Amino acid sequence: MLRSLSLRRSLHSLRPHHRHLIVLSSSSTVPRAGLDPIRPFCTEAAAPAASTTSSSSSEVRKYMGYTALVLFCGAATYYSFPFPENAKHKKAQLFRYAPLPEDLHTVSNWSGTHEVQTRVFHQPESLAQLEEVVREANAKRARIRPVGSGLSPNGIGLSRAGMVNLALMDRVLEVDKERKTVRVEAGIRVQQLVDGIKEHGLTLQNFASIREQQIGGIVQVGAHGTGARLPPIDEQVTSMKLVTPAKGTIEVSKEKDPELFYLARCGLGALGVVAEVTLQCVDRQELVEHTSVSTMQEIKKNHKKLLSENKHVKYLYIPYTDTVVVVTCNPVSKWKGPPKFKPKYTVDEALQHVRQLYQQKYRPEVKSSNNDEPDINELSFTELRDKLLALDPLNKDHVIKVNQAEAEFWKKSEGYREGWSDEILGFDCGGQQWVSETCFPAGTLSKPSMKDLEYIEELKRLIEKEDIPAPAPIEQRWTACSKSPMSPASSPAKDDIFSWVGIIMYLPTSDARQRKEITEEFFHYRRLTQEQLWDRYSAYEHWAKIEVPKDNEELVALQARLRKRFPVDAYNKARRELDPNKILCNNKLEKLFPPSESS
C-alpha cells in the first residue's frame, strides 16, 4: 500500500506535456541543481583516520589532503567567480549532492518553489485501502496530508511528515446521462475525466488553464475558469464521500448535511480525504474562441457588454503597454456555424518580432559555445518569452522590450479558433513561475461595479511608479459566486460576480542565485499590491496561491484578515470534530487557521 512513488498512472503521464509539471523524484535521483538546499558535502577524505594508521603515512595523507584542498578551492573559485552572466549555469554543475537515504522522497510542486522530503507517501488503490491508511495513521497520530497532482503554486498539499495521494484511485464510477452527473474517484485527473465521459456527450461546465489537476485537488481549493455566469468548480459538486479520521467514511451532500457539505467542498484537504465526488456536468459543446487586441479605453466602453454577452471572457494586460488581449469563447452558432475567417498573419509572422529580439539579445559567442541550444524556429511563443526573460529577468527595460514584443505577437495572432470546450478553454501559462492571484467582488452582471477595471488601472500605475520588472500577462478573469463559505468567491447574494486577477514573475532559470533574486523581487511586487489594493478592494488570495508570511506580525495580520472573510471558527470546529489529531493538516494550514482563544 505504501508505494515508493511508483505513481504509475496519473503522474507519469504528465511528464510529456510539461517538463516540470510535477517533480516527484525518488531519493536515488540527484535533486535539481539550484533548487534544493545544499546538503552536507561528503567525501571519503572527511572520514576520521583509523587509529591503527602509522604517523608517517598519516603525515603524507595530511599533505596530500592539503594539496587536494588547495586545488579544489582554486577550481571552485575559478568556476564560481567572477560568475559572468552567460556562464551562471556552469556553477551548479561542479557540485554533487550527497544521495538521500533510500526511503526519503523529494516531492516538489510544479514551479519548484515548494518542496518537501518525506518518508511517508501512501498510494491506496481502493476505498478500503484508503480507509485502512486513515485508520492506522489516526491511531498512530501520524500525519497524512492529502495531495493531488501537487500543482498548487503554494504547495498547499505538501507535508514533510507524510502524505496520501489518490493517483491510483482514478476511475469513473457512474454516469447518469439523464441527470448529467458523474461519480468519480477523487484521484482522477480533469483530462482523464473529460475523456472518460465524452462518449456520453457530457463534459465539465468550466475549466482552469490546465487539466492535470486531480478532481480532489481542483475542488478542494475552489479553483476556477472564466465566465461571469459560471461559478468556480466546487459549485459543480453535488455530493462527496469523505474518509475522515474521527467519523470514518461519510457521504456529504446538500440534502444530508448542508452545513458540512458546503464547508467541505472547499475544505483545503483538512476535513477528510475526498475519496469520491459526484459532479454536475453539462452537454459537450463546441466553442469558438476569439482573440482580439484592445486598449483600456476601449475596454471601459465595452466591459459590461463583454462580460454579459460572452460565455467565457478574459483579459490579458501587458504591463508598460496599453495592450489588452481579449479572449472570448462562445458556443458555435447552430444557424451560422463557425465564423469564416482567414488569419492575416501566419504563426511564423506572428512570432517574427519575438524571434528577432531574441537573436539581437542572445550574444553570438554564447550561441556558438552552447550546442544544446534548440532551434528558435522550433520554440513556441511562451518558450521564447522564457528564453528572452532569462537573459535579464529583473532588468525593467529588458522586460519592457519583451512585453512590447509580446504585444506585437498578440496583435498578429488575432483571430478565431474552434474546438470542444475541454480542448479550447486551456491556456499555455508558460514555464515555472511565481504567481499571486486575488479574488474580489465586481458587482453583478446587470450592474457591474467597474471595480475590476479600477483595480487593474491602479495596479498598472503601481508597476510603473515602482519600476517593477513585471512581465506579461496580468490575467483577469470572472466567475459567478460559490455557496461554499471557504471559497474566495463565496456570497449569499446569488447574482454577485467576482473578478480574479493574477500577477506573475517567471523563473526561467535553474540558477539558485538568480531564482532567489527573482523570488525576492516577486515578493516585493506582491507586497506592494497587497498594501495598495487588497483591503480597498476586499481582495483575497486564491487558496492554491496564498503564501504564509515568515514575519510573525504579518502572519497575525493575515490570520485576522482571513477571519473577516471566512468562517474560520466553523472551519476549525469541523476540523476538530473530523480530524481531532490533525493528521490531515500541514504547517501552512496550522498557520493560516490557528484555533481562536475561546476554542
Ligand SMILES: Cc1cc2nc3c(=O)[nH]c(=O)nc-3n(C[C@H](O)[C@H](O)[C@H](O)COP(=O)(O)OP(=O)(O)OC[C@H]3O[C@@H](n4cnc5c(N)ncnc54)[C@H](O)[C@@H]3O)c2cc1C
Ligand atoms: C500551470 C498552472 C495553471 C493553473 N491554472 C489555474 C486556473 O486557471 N485556475 C485555478 O483556479 N487554478 C489554477 N491553477 C492552480 C490549480 O488548479 C490548483 O492548485 C489545484 O488545486 C491543483 O490540483 P492538484 O490536484 O495538483 O492539487 P494539489 O496541489 O496537490 O492540492 C491542492 C489541495 O487539495 C487538497 N487535496 C488534493 N487531493 C485531495 C483529496 N483527495 N482529498 C482531500 N483533499 C485533497 C490538498 O490537501 C490541497 O489542500 C494552476 C496551476 C498551475 C501549475
